[in-house]
Each structure stands twice: as structure tokens, then as C-alpha cells.
Amino acid sequence: MFPVSVQCPHCGSNLMDEGQLIDGYAAISLTLNYLGERTPLLLSSIYGSFRYASKCPVVAGDFTELLCPHCERSIITDSPCDVCTASLAMLHLSVGGDVLFCSRRGCKVHRAETDDLERSMIELTRAR
């Protein structure tokens, strides 16, 4: 169990929020764009953790857009999920490499060079 650090693939901003702790470490700060409303989304940065925090209830199966809270550009890519064909979201790992994960709630498919963030995203897509 150790924390990872991620950056925006567009502006390179550090997405770690030192003021928002989940599992005792800085959370990954993103903006969730769902049904036209933008709300903060925090993911645990701890390897193996399933914790996240969001005030926005997302209906299972719905597509969610994720934005960088700094440049407000979408981190959704043109790459489709192998299973459900929703677009994959991407973040840069500050240690190098990218992590891609499906943006559809309930879909646990991902392509990632590490599974750190993947585990957080699995929790994101679970029913609350």
C-alpha cells in the first residue's frame, strides 16, 4: 500500500490535493461532468484502496466525463473501451506512464500500465 501521484495529460498540473486526504494521503482531484453539472471528485491515491469521494450520484451504466480541475479540459480520450465502447479516460503518472480507465459507471474494464488508479476507478463505478 503506497500512494501514487498523477498529472493532467494536457496542462501537466499536479492533480494531488494535499488538503483533501483519503486514506491519510493526498487525494487525486478531478472534476466530474455529469448531466451538465460539474462537481468535484476525489479518488484515493493509495495502491489497493477502493475509497473515493463524490457528491454526485451517477446512474449505473451512464457515461461520465472527467475534467482536469485546472485547465478544465476533458481527460477522455478517443480510445474506446474494449467491452462497452465508452471512451477511456487517461491520466499521466508522475513516475512515468499513463493509466487508462473506462468512463462508464459499472464497467470495470481498463488499460493501465499500473493498477493503482484502476482500483480507485473500480470503486468510482460501483453503486453507492
Ligand SMILES: [Zn+2]
Ligand atoms: Zn489540466
Ligand SMILES: [Zn+2]
Ligand atoms: Zn467500459
